[in-house]
Amino acid sequence: MNSVSAPMTAGDGSAGKVAPSLWLGYAPGGGRVSLGYGDMKGRLLITGHSADDMASLVAYTASELDLKVLVLDLDGRFSERVSGYFQTYDYTCFLHDAFELEEEDGVRHCQLIAAAYTVTMDLTSEEESIMNAAMQKLMVQDTRASPAVMFEVTATVEGFRGFYVEKLQGRLAALKYLESPENGSVRSLLSLGSCIVNFGSASYPQAAELAAAVFIAKLLTMIRNSRTKPDMIVVNDVHRLFRAEPRPSHLSRLMNELLDAPVTVVLASDRKRALSGSIQDAIPVKLLSSDAWNDGFETRWKGKSREPVLPNTCVIVDGHYGNHRTFIPRAYERKTSEPRKGPGVLAPAKAPDNELTRLILEDVRRFEAATRTSIIEFLSGEYGEEGVRKELDRLHAQGLIEFDSESPRTRDDGMLVYRLTDAGARLLEVLS
Numbered sequence: 001m002n003s004v005s006a007p008m009t010a011g012d013g014s015a016g017k018v019a020p021s022l023w024l025g026y027a028p029g030g031g032r033v034s035l036g037y038g039d040m041k042g043r044l045l046i047t048g049h050s051a052d053d054m055a056s057l058v059a060y061t062a063s064e065l066d067l068k069v070l071v072l073d074l075d076g077r078f079s080e081r082v083s084g085y086f087q088t089y090d091y092t093c094f095l096h097d098a099f100e101l102e103e104e105d106g107v108r109h110c111q112l113i114a115a116a117y118t119v120t121m122d123l124t125s126e127e128e129s130i131m132n133a134a135m136q137k138l139m140v141q142d143t144r145a146s147p148a149v150m151f152e153v154t155a156t157v158e159g160f161r162g163f164y165v166e167k168l169q170g171r172l173a174a175l176k177y178l179e180s181p182e183n184g185s186v187r188s189l190l191s192l193g194s195c196i197v198n199f200g201s202a203s204y205p206q207a208a209e210l211a212a213a214v215f216i217a218k219l220l221t222m223i224r225n226s227r228t229k230p231d232m233i234v235v236n237d238v239h240r241l242f243r244a245e246p247r248p249s250h251l252s253r254l255m256n257e258l259l260d261a262p263v264t265v266v267l268a269s270d271r272k273r274a275l276s277g278s279i280q281d282a283i284p285v286k287l288l289s290s291d292a293w294n295d296g297f298e299t300r301w302k303g304k305s306r307e308p309v310l311p312n313t314c315v316i317v318d319g320h321y322g323n324h325r326t327f328i329p330r331a332y333e334r335k336t337s338e339p340r341k342g343p344g345v346l347a348p349a350k351a352p353d354n355e356l357t358r359l360i361l362e363d364v365r366r367f368e369a370a371t372r373t374s375i376i377e378f379l380s381g382e383y384g385e386e387g388v389r390k391e392l393d394r395l396h397a398q399g400l401i402e403f404d405s406e407s408p409r410t411r412d413d414g415m416l417v418y419r420l421t422d423a424g425a426r427l428l429e430v431l432s
Contacts, residue, residue, distance in 0.1 A: 021034035085335055091198060095183075098214045099113075101138060116214045120210040147178050209241060235265075285320070287314060396418075401419065
């Protein structure tokens with residue numbers, strides 16, 4: 001393999017630079033087999049029974065070329081192979097920030113988070129519209145789009161009532177306790193080197209899927225305007241987000257944004273029949289395990305001879321030019337490391353301030369239009385803006401206050417205000 005002094009990114013048109021090639025293995029007849037970084041055209045699909053092994057190899061070889069690789073490990077199997085070569089984080093380090101709505105390009109971020117909920121919960125177009133409308137309300141309230149907040153806000157969206165809202169709230173209830181204390185920032189990952197974010201520690205599968213989808217939505221919002229960005233994003237178990245659907249799909253927004261991202265996107269799935277056909281058609285360059293190739297997974301060779309390959313080999317398929325290359329994957333030393341984890345959900349950094357708690361509960365009970373912004377502005381002078389924000393989030397997560405919709409003398413959608421719950425009223429009596 002030729003040495004590369006300066007890796008060239010997907011959008012780099014500088015003359016005189018050698019495009020890096022990922023050394024993947026050896027040809028059956030001898031000689032190295034490499035896949036040019038530029039030949040991917042910004043997209044690569046890896047599928048078949050050994051998809052995780054091949055995706056790990058791609059990430060490892062990319063790191064050899066000093067490319068910045070961001071790996072989203074949905075099931076934790078990636079981390080079992082190559083976490084020792086990357087900075088590795090548990091998803092709890094970034095979950096709180098992933099649900100925070102971006103001020104810059106906020107409308108687009110709202111739509112992408114709504115799409116993230118859609119792909120996770122298999123929502124219809126009507127239900128996605130409810131989520132999108134709820135996001136728009138949250139955007140002006142300076143709050144988070146976590147499931148606990150969405151559960152309450154969806155009931156306040158004008159124009160939607162009855163069956164759709166109740167069905168949507170039922171699905172959100174299953175994710176209501178997906179929360180994490182404030183910790184790391186997703187934006188910080190853009191300036192770091194190669195990293196793995198491990199979602200495999202989530203307590204149940206749908207929690208990992210929503211956390212990963214919301215993380216992708218946040219990443220896609222920031223990456224277009226960021227000065228630093230990864231050269232490659234690798235996502236494994238992608239069939240859990242973009243599934244093959246028997247009904248018309250409403251999952252296109254997040255998928256289209258991901259495939260149009262200004263970085264190279266590598267998607268891996270070992271369940272080729274469970275993966276959305278739209279993904280398969282949109283990515284002509286593929287790495288296939290022997291089972292996928294022998295089964296005729298790549299349809300562009302229909303009508304042409306397709307010689308079977310041995311079980312220990314893989315195939316590089318280039319649908320742009322209608323050719324393929326067979327190779328035996330190279331071996332590398334597996335290294336693992338423990339991921340850095342965020343603080344526990346039930347273990348806040350410090351005990352809550354009873355005086356601040358009492359003041360917030362009193363203000364919510366006293367004023368009819370106690371919005372998040374008004375309470376923060378009123379109390380931040382004495383307790384600090386960040387302290388008031390965290391206390392509001394804690395009280396809301398524990399069910400002591402809740403959101404309600406207020407529409408005084410207008411025909412607009414109104415604003416979200418806090419209301420005191422029965423549990424909050426009882427606590428206020430104890431603190432008073």
